[in-house]
Amino acid sequence: MSRQPPEQQAPPVQRLRVRYAKRGRLRFTSHRDFSRAFERAVFRAQVPMAYSSGFNPHPRISYAGAAPTGSASEAEYLEIALAQVVDAAEIHALLDESLPEGLDVLEVVDAADLEKGGLADRLVASRWLIDTGAEETRAQSAVAAFLAAESVTVERMTKKGLREFDCRAAVVSLAVAEAGAAPGRLRLDVVLRHGVPSVRPDDVLTGIRSLSDLDLGGPPLLTRVEQGPLDEATGAVGDPLAR
């Protein structure tokens, strides 16, 4: 008897798009950690997932634009493909119940109700809040210096080695936020356009400090608050799940 080809799985009948948050201590979950936890959660919740074909079938989940390990997020997105048609609200409740506290499902929408186009194509930019211990006047002038620059080259260690790139062009807007930070903390509000190489909020901090030597007073807390289409006129980040 020779090796049998694996059974082909039926194509998915429905796709759901999910917005979720990474909060508190679970912001230290890496993207790989999250995807494992999510696969187990859909299994525990007995969500009727569509599976990939092959010897090692996997539930069909597409992730888009995951936040770096250690940063919190209120705007992470993924898409799941299902083998049965289900009610999005019901899946929302089941998934939220199955995921550990700190990985929280915020919204579940049937992709068929949205305009045509892939989820990743709608995630064009992100808005980040960066909470630091910086002093306000110095931060204001550092931000001004950064914005005045044509380009700001930074280095970051990536999986492919040390890479050097410009972190200025991706910045759509950057400002010291007027409110929202905890007492004694200073918040930066930045909108970043996604691109290659992808510029992260910590790259922007590195860029700012390369120009101005701003003291951040310890490791900053990064939180992605919005991710979606970019309104080029206003610089606002839209809702990728808006109908």
Place this chain on the structure above:
Amino acid sequence: MPSSTSASVFPRLEPHLPTISKPIQYVGGELNSTVKDWDCGQQAGEGEHGGPGQTVRWALMYPDAYEVGLPNQGVAILYEVLNERDWILAERTYSVWPDMEQVMRTGDDQGPIPQFTVDGHRPVRDFDVYGLSFSTELGYTNMLNALDLAGIPLHSVDRTEDDPIVLAGGHAAFNPEPVADFLDAAVLGDGEEVVLAISEVVREWKEQGRPAGDMASGRDELLRRLAVTGNIYVPKFYDVSYAAAADGGGIAAVTPNRPGIPHRVTKHTLMDLDAWPYPAKPLVPLAETVHERFSVEIFRGCTRGCRFCQAGMITRPVRERSIETIGAMVENGIRKSGFEEVGLLSLSSADHTEIGDVAKGLADRYEDSNVSLSLPSTRVDAFNISLANEFSRNGRRSGLTFAPEGGSERMRKVINKMVTEEDLINTVSAAYSHGWRQVKLYFMCGLPTETDEDVLQIASLAKRVIAEGRKVTGQNDIRCTVSIGGFVPKPHTPFQWASQLDVETTDDRLQQLRDVVRADKKYARAIGFRYHDGKPGIIEGLLSRGDRRVGAVIEQVWRDGGRFDGWSEHFSYDRWIAAAETALAHTDVDLAWFTTRERGYDEVLPWDHLDSGLDKDWLWADWEDALAVADGSSDVEVEDCRWTPCYDCGVCPEMGTEIQIGPTGQKLLPLSVV
């Protein structure tokens, strides 16, 4: 011990987490993990003496990295058993990687950050009992590092009322002598019941206001109460004296030094595994770990009688879980964990009396789902192929693993693992013809009486395996991986007297084998070869059969920076050699004395006062049988007492236990569709 309050150190850790590797391993929050109130005992009711109910607090440690420690079944079971009691709190702690260690030692304005639990991030020193599970001796330096990070004095004699009881369990605890100076107590055998018994003793002592009784301190009184049960070994209540160099330098005597302390400490055996269906709330980590599956222990113990195997000697007798309990545990476990792979664990899983029905029943149940089943630790026989086929109905037939252990038939007789070459060839032939493409074979190098020729026969065996596979499949793309580990003689086995093979000869034999495999172009590419050099094995040997004098070596290695000795990238043979030379310099013994020296019948072994139930004379007779088989003067085989009459190894009468096996005649019923 025991602070009435215990604050989380998480706020102190958090600012550093973005800068260290894999921070998720330090944050806890695993699915099914438990964080209880520090004073949960107060809510549980009044104490017997009218005061508020006391809480007994355990910090449980698997002394290796989180990714290895989290999936450990022993710790997971005890964590659950303890936390089920409303007056006991148990949290987990693991070894931190060097980058985290540096952060903790550097600390902040409050000083160093102490060793913490991942559940409540509480300092380990705040707990009543600090329990460590040792499946391997190579975790000893990690224990010293954790004690030091915790702010607990390294040596038991230096600890005070402010320190927890440091307690070791696990297989390595069957000879805890090398770490005796660092431990307050050790437990032999199954932990489920004894951790509760210990908790009762601690609770009563705390309720009584931590009395000192006739002892020097309250702490000693607590240890005395534990020791007099006969199940808990307290090393400091035993004096060890040594013979003069002229008389060999070995142990002269081990003597209790306090009234009422038993001469021997006996292991604990859990009977009726069906009454203890744990883990029932499997821990599911966010971090990646070495075993990404839910495991059910289908039986405990093994009486196959392989002479090298410590696990098979110290866990006797065989106690099976029934098919119904296994079925219920599997279903509960996957539903609560979300794991899609289930492992049926034991020392030799295909030996369960109803394994065929278990396999078929589970395969039927999960036929249309993506749940996969695996059966680690199987023996070489064709029956296992049909089992493996059941377990892979979905067509995924990547690899099968068998462990003939010895390369030649003579060697396999010496270790009492009776697998003929024909058995092996028939088995792999069946495997290849059923669509399996890769077979892994495990062997040991350095077994007693082994010659170069015995090891070189591994190569001919592997070639025959490939040739057979090519023949039955008509294809060339099949593989065989040969994995070789160095043999380390272990306490409480018939080979406990054996000489361990030295590093040079081990490495030379492995090199010869490798050359022979590579030289044959027809097969070289189809045979993968994996082995470790002999160096870690010799150190493991020192720690396995060492006595209390070895403690100084371990401490020196830790002081010189030794940690994570089970990891080849962290292990340093030179550091161990240097430490052994310094720390044993003032003794009459050395590394070779502990490792490559064969012991005699009359020698007092460091673990003789620790009772695994095995009759030492039976072990000796079995050792002599092995030597007789080796030179061809005898052909005796020890059979499995599950199916043949008792051969008086001593365990059952000594421990008051008996073999518990099926068949029950039950079948697994299909689950109703949800």
